[in-house]
Amino acid sequence: MVGVAKKRLDWLLVQIGVGSRREVKALIRAGRVRVNSEVVKDSAFAVLPGQDRVTVDGELLEYQEFYYLMLNKPAGYLTATKDLYAPTVMDLLPEYWRKRKVAPVGRLDKDTEGLLIFTNDGQLAHRLLSPRRRVAKTYFLRVDREVTPADLQALAAGVVLDDGYRTLPAEVELLKPGNEPELELTIYEGKFHQVKRMLQAVGKNVIYLQRRAMAGVELDPRLKPGENRELTAGEIECLQRSGEESPN
Numbered sequence: 001m002v003g004v005a006k007k008r009l010d011w012l013l014v015q016i017g018v019g020s021r022r023e024v025k026a027l028i029r030a031g032r033v034r035v036n037s038e039v040v041k042d043s044a045f046a047v048l049p050g051q052d053r054v055t056v057d058g059e060l061l062e063y064q065e066f067y068y069l070m071l072n073k074p075a076g077y078l079t080a081t082k083d084l085y086a087p088t089v090m091d092l093l094p095e096y097w098r099k100r101k102v103a104p105v106g107r108l109d110k111d112t113e114g115l116l117i118f119t120n121d122g123q124l125a126h127r128l129l130s131p132r133r134r135v136a137k138t139y140f141l142r143v144d145r146e147v148t149p150a151d152l153q154a155l156a157a158g159v160v161l162d163d164g165y166r167t168l169p170a171e172v173e174l175l176k177p178g179n180e181p182e183l184e185l186t187i188y189e190g191k192f193h194q195v196k197r198m199l200q201a202v203g204k205n206v207i208y209l210q211r212r213a214m215a216g217v218e219l220d221p222r223l224k225p226g227e228n229r230e231l232t233a234g235e236i237e238c239l240q241r242s243g244e245e246s247p248n
Contacts, residue, residue, distance in 0.1 A: 012054065016100075029043075070229060
């Protein structure tokens with residue numbers, strides 16, 4: 001098979017989610033793993049993913065190199081792989097995904113809801129988070145006081161944050177005026193607490209924040225808070241295209 005590199009048997013089993021490196025080595029030593037119907041007891045045995053037939057206790061294993069999924073993150077969860085004192089977004093994923101070593105791409109604040117993308121494709125995740133790529137992220141937000149045309153103009157042009165940094169121009173739309181107005185804001189960078197700090201720069205406090213899109217992938221409205229699903233082929237293509245774009 002052209003373009004497919006051989007992998008160590010123990011590495012492959014770990015990637016598929018059979019167990020930890022120690023656990024899969026024990027399975028292999030016990031003779032419970034077969035490659036193309038032959039028992040293999042060498043953890044370093046080379047296999048061709050997607051071509052060689054690998055079974056554990058007679059069960060055929062399906063190999064996929066990369067996984068991509070979205071989660072509708074609820075408030076109250078840290079965007080981290082583990083924490084000693086608070087629940088994390090990993091606690092919302094079934095064991096199936098945790099075994100496949102997926103991790104969140106970027107982060108949402110503990111009280112922020114909405115779209116969070118997970119993958120084990122580390123190179124793509126790095127590209128999506130690179131400031132040079134200027135990947136679009138769209139948020140729905142509600143603030144505590146009236147938003148004026150001057151506020152909208154300032155946000156669109158870029159505002160100076162509390163540390164002196166001037167943000168890139170953004171796209172902003174007032175969805176509902178009034179005492180607790182609602183806005184949609186698209187930014188092209190990812191500074192710490194950026195959306196909240198941008199609104200503070202124009203004298204507003206964010207009282208609700210939800211990410212609705214990232215890199216061309218939109219939050220599936222059918223997903224309830226805490227639910228997840230795999231990305232479609234088209235959504236994965238959006239991520240890859242965003243990660244490969246040259247900055248303007």
